[in-house]
Amino acid sequence: MRVTELRFAQNIGSHFKALWLIQGKKRVSDTGAAAILRAKGVPVVHPQEVLSPAYDRPFEKVDLLPRLEPVKELEEKQTLCHVFTNKFSPVMGVSQVQLITNSVVRSGLPETVLERAVENTAEEDEKVKEAILHAYLLDSKQIKLTRVLDVINRPGWIYKREYGIPVARRHKTLTYQLLLLLDHLVPGAAERQLVEDTITTANFNHSDRLIQTKHRAAFILSSPNPLPQLLDNEEVKSLEEETMPDIYPLSPFINCRAIGNYSLEDSYGVGSGHLHPHTIFIHHNQSRMPHSEEHFNGMTLLYAFSHAAAYAKQIAKIENGNLEKPVVVQVVHMHKQHFHMGVFQLNTLNLTGLSKNIFWTQPWEPLFGKCCFQAAKPVLEGYNPKVFSLLKGLHAQC
Amino acid sequence: MIKIRPVAAPSLLRFIKLEQVCTRPCHHAVAPNEYTDVPKYPPIVDMSRRAKKKRLKTAWHDKITKLPTVEQKLMELNLPKYYGYWSGHLIDVCPKLLGLNFIQYATRTHVVNGLPEEYYSDVKNEAERLTTAVTDKVEHLIHLNYNCPLSRRSFGPGRASERHSTQNFLLGLHRLMASTVDSTVQHIKESVVDMQPRVEAFWILGGLPPDEMLRKTRKNYEPSKELENDLIDRTMQGVSTPRLGVRVTDGLPEVVSRDDPLATSAFVPDNKLDPRAFGFWPGEKKEHSQLWLHSREFITKFVEEYVTELTYPLVQQSAITDGQRWNFSVYQLNTCTLHSDLATNNPHNNILWLGEEQVLFENGVKGLNAEVLTALISMYLKKGIERDNPTPHLGSYKHLADHPASEEYREMFQSHLHDLFSGRGRHFMKPEMYLWEKIYKKDFNTRFFEARRRFFENHYKQKDPGQRRLDEYSPIYIPKAKRKDRRVKYKPMLDSEELYKYH
Numbered sequence: 001m002r003v004t005e006l007r008f009a010q011n012i013g014s015h016f017k018a019l020w021l022i023q024g025k026k027r028v029s030d031t032g033a034a035a036i037l038r039a040k041g042v043p044v045v046h047p048q049e050v051l052s053p054a055y056d057r058p059f060e061k062v063d064l065l066p067r068l069e070p071v072k073e074l075e076e077k078q079t080l081c082h083v084f085t086n087k088f089s090p091v092m093g094v095s096q097v098q099l100i101t102n103s104v105v106r107s108g109l110p111e112t113v114l115e116r117a118v119e120n121t122a123e124e125d126e127k128v129k130e131a132i133l134h135a136y137l138l139d140s141k142q143i144k145l146t147r148v149l150d151v152i153n154r155p156g157w158i159y160k161r162e163y164g165i166p167v168a169r170r171h172k173t174l175t176y177q178l179l180l181l182l183d184h185l186v187p188g189a190a191e192r193q194l195v196e197d198t199i200t201t202a203n204f205n206h207s208d209r210l211i212q213t214k215h216r217a218a219f220i221l222s223s224p225n226p227l228p229q230l231l232d233n234e235e236v237k238s239l240e241e242e243t244m245p246d247i248y249p250l251s252p253f254i255n256c257r258a259i260g261n262y263s264l265e266d267s268y269g270v271g272s273g274h275l276h277p278h279t280i281f282i283h284h285n286q287s288r289m290p291h292s293e294e295h296f297n298g299m300t301l302l303y304a305f306s307h308a309a310a311y312a313k314q315i316a317k318i319e320n321g322n323l324e325k326p327v328v329v330q331v332v333h334m335h336k337q338h339f340h341m342g343v344f345q346l347n348t349l350n351l352t353g354l355s356k357n358i359f360w361t362q363p364w365e366p367l368f369g370k371c372c373f374q375a376a377k378p379v380l381e382g383y384n385p386k387v388f389s390l391l392k393g394l395h396a397q398c
Numbered sequence: 399m400i401k402i403r404p405v406a407a408p409s410l411l412r413f414i415k416l417e418q419v420c421t422r423p424c425h426h427a428v429a430p431n432e433y434t435d436v437p438k439y440p441p442i443v444d445m446s447r448r449a450k451k452k453r454l455k456t457a458w459h460d461k462i463t464k465l466p467t468v469e470q471k472l473m474e475l476n477l478p479k480y481y482g483y484w485s486g487h488l489i490d491v492c493p494k495l496l497g498l499n500f501i502q503y504a505t506r507t508h509v510v511n512g513l514p515e516e517y518y519s520d521v522k523n524e525a526e527r528l529t530t531a532v533t534d535k536v537e538h539l540i541h542l543n544y545n546c547p548l549s550r551r552s553f554g555p556g557r558a559s560e561r562h563s564t565q566n567f568l569l570g571l572h573r574l575m576a577s578t579v580d581s582t583v584q585h586i587k588e589s590v591v592d593m594q595p596r597v598e599a600f601w602i603l604g605g606l607p608p609d610e611m612l613r614k615t616r617k618n619y620e621p622s623k624e625l626e627n628d629l630i631d632r633t634m635q636g637v638s639t640p641r642l643g644v645r646v647t648d649g650l651p652e653v654v655s656r657d658d659p660l661a662t663s664a665f666v667p668d669n670k671l672d673p674r675a676f677g678f679w680p681g682e683k684k685e686h687s688q689l690w691l692h693s694r695e696f697i698t699k700f701v702e703e704y705v706t707e708l709t710y711p712l713v714q715q716s717a718i719t720d721g722q723r724w725n726f727s728v729y730q731l732n733t734c735t736l737h738s739d740l741a742t743n744n745p746h747n748n749i750l751w752l753g754e755e756q757v758l759f760e761n762g763v764k765g766l767n768a769e770v771l772t773a774l775i776s777m778y779l780k781k782g783i784e785r786d787n788p789t790p791h792l793g794s795y796k797h798l799a800d801h802p803a804s805e806e807y808r809e810m811f812q813s814h815l816h817d818l819f820s821g822r823g824r825h826f827m828k829p830e831m832y833l834w835e836k837i838y839k840k841d842f843n844t845r846f847f848e849a850r851r852r853f854f855e856n857h858y859k860q861k862d863p864g865q866r867r868l869d870e871y872s873p874i875y876i877p878k879a880k881r882k883d884r885r886v887k888y889k890p891m892l893d894s895e896e897l898y899k900y901h
Contacts (some may be wrong), residue, residue: 031574127588141596142820163820171591176569183577186589190535190577193542196566197551216551255546271547375805378470395828 039180046047058373066119073261080258081203081210084302086282090211091255093294094301095245100206101305103357104242109390110230113330117393120385127181128388129380135174136371137378146287153335171283171334172196175219178388182395189395192223192278198269202310206351209253212262213306218283220307227328227397230344231358236326236347240354247248268310270328274336276315278330279394284335293364297340300333301359304344307331322349330394333364337371339387340364341394367389447621448628459562465894467801473868474894475600476818479660480866481828485600485635504603506736506747513726513753513761516785518776525776529768532578532775537766539574540759543567560720561641565816567721568642569593579778588776591642599636601734605629632735640716711879715777721759724770726753727775807890807897814892829863830851868892 034044090096094105108114122129143166148159158181183189198220205214247254270277282303289296308329316323326347333340342361369382413553443449447684458478465471476482488491488501542548543566550566553559570593579586608616608630616622732746758770795801798808831840831854838844840854850857873888881887890898 048692076645130590134592137591137852139595140819142816144822161820163816169593176593177591180576180591183573184580190574191537191538194566194570194573195542195548195550196569197562199549199551201549269549270542271549272542275542371808373812376801376808 008370010188015394021081034335059084059385068387073279074263076260077262078260078368079210080260081212081262082206082256082258083212083214083262084256084306084329085214086216088256088299088302090298090302091293091295092247093292095247095298095306096250096252096254097298097301098245098359100211100351101301101357102244102351102353102355103301103344103359103366104239104244105301106358106360108360108362109341109393112230112397113259113343113360113390113393115393116396117389120388120392124181125383125385125389128385129383131174131181132368132371132383133378133380135170135177136165137373139169139173141165141169147185151331167287167336168283168285170336171285172218175281175283175334177214177331178393179219179221186396187390188398192221192369193270193275195220195222198309199267200269200307202306203264203266204309204349204351206220206244206252207257211351212264213258213302213309215303216307217269217280217303217307219281220277221279221281222267222270223274223278223398224274224276225398226276227278229326229328230328230343230360231326231345231347236358239347244356244358254281266284266310266313268307268314270315273315275329277307277311278397279332280304280331282333284332284333286335294398296333296364297361300331300340300342301332303342304329304342304359305357307345308344308346309349312349321353322348322355330397332391332394337367337369338364339367339390341390343394448625452738459737461894463791467795467798468792469656469798469812470801470894470897473811473815473892477868477892477894479864480868480870481824481863483600483633483635485633486603487635488636490637490639503741503809504736506733506741506744506874508747508749508790509728510749510751511754512751513728513773514751517728518773518780521776521779522772524779525772528578528775528779529771532574532771533766533768535574536571536771537580539567539570540721543570564719564721565593568719572642575778577773583779583781585781594639594641596639597637601634602631603634603738603741604631604738606632629739633715646880715780717774717777722758724756724758724774726756727751778895801897803897810899811892 009174037044043388069156084100091102097103098105109117117224142163145162145164147161150157196219198217199214200217203210203216205211229331246257280303283294284299307328310325311329312323316325316327323346327362328343328345331342333342340361340363342359344357344359346357348357349353365387366382366384367387368380368384371378371380382390443453459650462471462474465474486504488504501507537585543563548563549564550562553562576586576589606629608627611628613626616626616628714729714731716727716729728751730749733740733744733749753773756770756773757767759766798812801808803811829852830854835852835854839848839852853861855864869892871891871893875888876886878884890900893899
């Protein structure tokens with residue numbers, strides 16, 4: 001039997017091509033002939049002085065793609081700053097945010113809201129149910145939704161990838177429709193203005209650190225008259241004796257690392273001096289909420305504080321941290337069917353001082369239990385009329 | 399009918415008296431009188447290829463008309479094409495060069511300059527009164543949106559930020575209109591507002607010239623040689639995304655009863671998608687910064703009846719704006735059956751009344767044009783009328799939810815339909831002829847020795863993928879653990895009449 005040699009023949013072709021490429025780029029080496037000839041007095045000319053290309057080959061530089069402006073990278077600063085964005089999740093929930101914002105929490109919405117939160121008529125309930133169905137089911141928008149995973153009950157099971165209405169769109173449609181319904185029920189609501197998709201930034205000094213809140217609101221409802229103060233000045237003074245929760249050994253800035261690339265610019269969503277914040281609607285647009293109710297509630301307080309403070313810094317008169325006229329702001333924080341409502345009164349911007357801010361809230365309420373198609377029929381189960389009546393109560397404040 | 403008494407044994411036959419006389423053997427009922435005075439000839443049917451094809455088409459159209467629910471009609475419309483229709487796309491944000499003529503032809507629209515004054519005459523006074531009430535609020539809105547610094551999400555360079563600021567303005571404006579107009583009318587209170595709804599329409603457009611490939615195919619195939627230059631139908635898909643849509647239950651009254659005709663030239667388009675239909679839209683607001691308004695207007699709603707004729711005209715009002723400049727229009731849909739020769743020989747045509755471009759405010763809120771507001775308010779005030787038979791081509795249960803079939807079938811059918819409309823491709827793509835196959839098997843057949851198994855090769859099982867129907871799939875197997883009846887191994891197949899059917 002003849003033993004054939006191992007050839008690695010698969011490389012021959014590419015080896016051949018590589019050699020062509022390499023040897024095609026001839027480098028002219030200096031043989032020394034030119035120097036010798038010159039020394040002997042023979043004129044030596046560079047070939048390019050005599051030869052010229054057969055035809056003109058101009059190369060035109062064309063910008064095929066529009067030149068994008070380079071993203072301005074924020075320079076690293078010496079002082080680090082804790083930037084609280086929408087993605088922040090307070091580990092200790094409401095207690096941590098109380099320490100950040102120097103606030104006191106009351107369980108239960110204020111009396112002024114609860115007395116205006118009247119029961120819904122059957123007609124109103126019908127309209128709200130219709131609004132929910134339209135926002136959650138009957139919209140024909142079909143976009144690839146995020147994957148559904150049920151690690152606990154069906155680990156490893158791959159669910160069918162659904163196409164449907166994204167969470168952000170559901171929230172927006174529902175909120176806008178509910179606002180339209182509320183406007184019919186409250187006189188003078190036409191004076192209020194609505195701004196969509198705002199960014200509010202504000203900087204503060206907390207103990208020896210710099211903090212910045214940078215929050216996006218889905219809607220800011222502003223009114224020409226500011227909301228009336230809920231606690232008058234004596235009651236505000238009495239808040240100074242209240243104790244703040246203690247989360248030792250955790251610091252209030254846990255889960256928020258200080259960063260160096262931030263920009264110190266204050267901005268409030270609605271930059272008009274004639275409009276005062278009435279209600280802020282925040283939508284939590286992730287399809288899965290990675291944290292619990294406590295964290296969600298804590299974020300509501302933070303959103304309320306950031307908007308009230310940003311507005312106050314622009315408009316209100318501040319004397320060594322304390323506001324002459326406290327700013328009241330209402331906030332509605334939504335995630336799918338959960339509604340968390342709160343009323344916040346900003347008394348001071350001094351986050352380590354004695355004077356405290358106050359936040360009234362109650363546990364979140366689900367608007368409905370289940371909203372889906374069952375045998376091709378749109379079905380809404382577990383509708384909770386309390387949410388709409390609370391919204392009415394909030395909307396009626398002026 | 400043969401009546402014979404049962405006999406015990408053949409040998410006993412002659413001893414048994416048959417009760418009835420057995421007449422001549424015949425296998426069907428004997429007519430009492432086979433002859434009539436007047437001859438009843440069967441209808442003379444044109445047996446030419448052209449006529450046969452037309453009969454098939456009409457039969458399919460009739461089938462769709464008879465289906466009782468919207469979903470079933472949509473499914474039946476999609477049944478002939480497993481891989482979807484190769485449609486011409488008319489998208490409102492993609493203007494076609496010199497496309498106005500074609501779009502007018504494709505939608506059979508006659509354009510009238512100027513809004514119909516008499517249509518709004520009944521609401522004009524009310525509108526003017528409300529305008530005065532609303533002017534200063536609108537001024538505040540404009541001031542907020544266009545003069546004040548609003549800190550908003552940045553949407554990047556280009557028109558995106560402009561569109562979002564217009565969206566914000568329109569949202570505020572609608573809120574204002576709804577609350578002002580509310581005191582006088584009920585229908586706005588009960589309206590549903592959609593933000594950037596997905597509006598798609600599908601229709602079949604006839605009267606288009608055949609393309610080169612089709613003509614060659616026809617010429618080379620003996621039976622269809624004479625049909626070489628016959629005009630063809632093409633499916634059209636219209637896509638539009640208005641910024642805001644206001645929907646109410648009753649459709650608007652007609653502006654004029656069906657009117658004069660229009661026809662222009664036609665060219666052949668491109669692309670493919672699956673169809674979708676939509677409901678009533680009395681008032682809409684769109685956003686634009688370009689000036690090819692006409693084309694935009696025609697991407698309207700064509701309801702359930704694509705192949706069936708409308709019984710009453712549908713009217714839609716819309717406004718195209720970028721906040722400052724406004725264009726109002728009213729569209730009356732009289733016909734949406736534009737297939738075969740109905741594209742040119744239709745007794746009805748659709749009408750678009752297009753108003754002039756008006757400016758709401760100059761730079762800096764000075765000079766608010768009240769006329770624009772009046773026109774807008776009168777659009778809101780226009781009330782819809784109740785039709786006594788709004789959906790004559792639907793059964794009593796209009797939607798699949800009330801279909802008599804079982805729950806399981808309804809659910810499967812609906813999810814199948816939603817999957818169709820989601821725009822996701824099929825799991826396995828349409829079979830394609832690879833380039834090497836085109837060269838070595840089709841154009842220059844050097845592989846004659848190979849077994850013919852591909853779809854473009856002639857063999858006993860050859861199937862044209864373009865002709866594959868939605869209901870041509872292998873039945874879905876049910877594993878034993880999931881079976882309800884041990885013997886029923888497969889799920890029933892898709893069927894437009896009974897949703898799912900065992901064949």
